[in-house]
Amino acid sequence: MSYETIEIQTTNEGWAEVVFNRPDVLNALNLRMVNDLSSALDELAAEDGVRGLIFHGAGDRAFVAGADISELVDRKVEDALKAINAGLFQKLEDFPRPTIAAIRGYCLGGGSELALACDIRIGADDTVMGQPEVKLGIIPGAGAPHRLTRVVGTGMARELIFTGRLVKADECARIGFLNRVVAVDALLEEARGTMRSILKNSDLAVRLAKVALNAASNSVDRRHMMLECISQGITFESEDKRERMTRFLERKKAKEERADG
Ligand code: COA
Numbered sequence: 001m002s003y004e005t006i007e008i009q010t011t012n013e014g015w016a017e018v019v020f021n022r023p024d025v026l027n028a029l030n031l032r033m034v035n036d037l038s039s040a041l042d043e044l045a046a047e048d049g050v051r052g053l054i055f056h057g058a059g060d061r062a063f064v065a066g067a068d069i070s071e072l073v074d075r076k077v078e079d080a081l082k083a084i085n086a087g088l089f090q091k092l093e094d095f096p097r098p099t100i101a102a103i104r105g106y107c108l109g110g111g112s113e114l115a116l117a118c119d120i121r122i123g124a125d126d127t128v129m130g131q132p133e134v135k136l137g138i139i140p141g142a143g144a145p146h147r148l149t150r151v152v153g154t155g156m157a158r159e160l161i162f163t164g165r166l167v168k169a170d171e172c173a174r175i176g177f178l179n180r181v182v183a184v185d186a187l188l189e190e191a192r193g194t195m196r197s198i199l200k201n202s203d204l205a206v207r208l209a210k211v212a213l214n215a216a217s218n219s220v221d222r223r224h225m226m227l228e229c230i231s232q233g234i235t236f237e238s239e240d241k242r243e244r245m246t247r248f249l250e251r252k253k254a255k256e257e258r259a260d261g
Pocket of ligand 1: 025026066067070106108133136252255
């Protein structure tokens with residue numbers, strides 16, 4: 001399995017690791033990465049030897065710092081109706097085996113929604129999570145309104161989504177956004193140790209427990225998913241969104257111009 005934007009590492013211990021590999025842009029999720037990840041999930045689900053997945057980000061600064069704003073700026077209603085990220089995260093939540101997000105650094109926007117679609121989230125002491133979409137004139141339209149609510153409760157989810165504030169590791173652990181936080185150097189081993197303790201158990205029982213847990217946690221109703229996408233589509237065409245995203249991208253252009261002298 002070879003992809004442009006992600007790397008798949010297989011282990012001989014029964015799980016595979018998926019590494020988001022665009023470190024220059026803090027592993028921002030572009031359309032290529034969505035398609036790569038979607039194909040990889042199909043392939044990994046079909047592999048008998050793969051009994052679990054661990055996700056992490058390349059580089060030392062991010063898990064995934066959100067959807068790629070240089071693509072988002074041009075997305076329109078028709079793109080939102082394709083439920084591009086929402087569909088991917090639903091496929092991830094439905095992955096038949098346990099999934100663990102091992103999160104260091106920034107995990108924002110679509111990156112946070114991706115992590116919320118995993119079964120278990122383990123952070124490092126440098127982890128920063130959040131749903132800053134409203135700062136960019138859009139909503140978190142790929143699952144956060146229901147998955148974050150499920151994970152941290154309705155009051156906290158509303159506060160985080162309305163303010164867009166970034167949440168440091170210790171607070172994430174306190175409110176349940178992260179299951180726990182360990183030192184950065186211990187992060188991967190902590191995730192692998194957790195996976196090992198899952199894989200010691202009955203394969204059949206773990207698989208069926210996931211089916212039961214997904215059913216019990218009110219997995220996303222397709223109609224709710226589309227409501228988020230439609231709302232997202234409305235924001236996608238607003239002048240406010242274009243201005244806010246352009247401001248972010250121009251900051252980047254100004255940095256490049258300064259570097260060119
Ligand atoms: N989309 C596209 N590019 C992104 C990105 C995103 N979501 N997040 C970071 N990047 C890029 C930056 O443009 C920059 O690229 P450059 O070096 O070519 O200029 C690079 O990643 C490093 O980020 P930078 O902003 O320079 O680092 P920082 O330490 O100053 O700030 C963040 C880090 C995460 C606070 C900042 O990058 C940020 O706010 N990113 C957007 C987060 C967001 O809103 N995500 C939700 C999107 S829906």
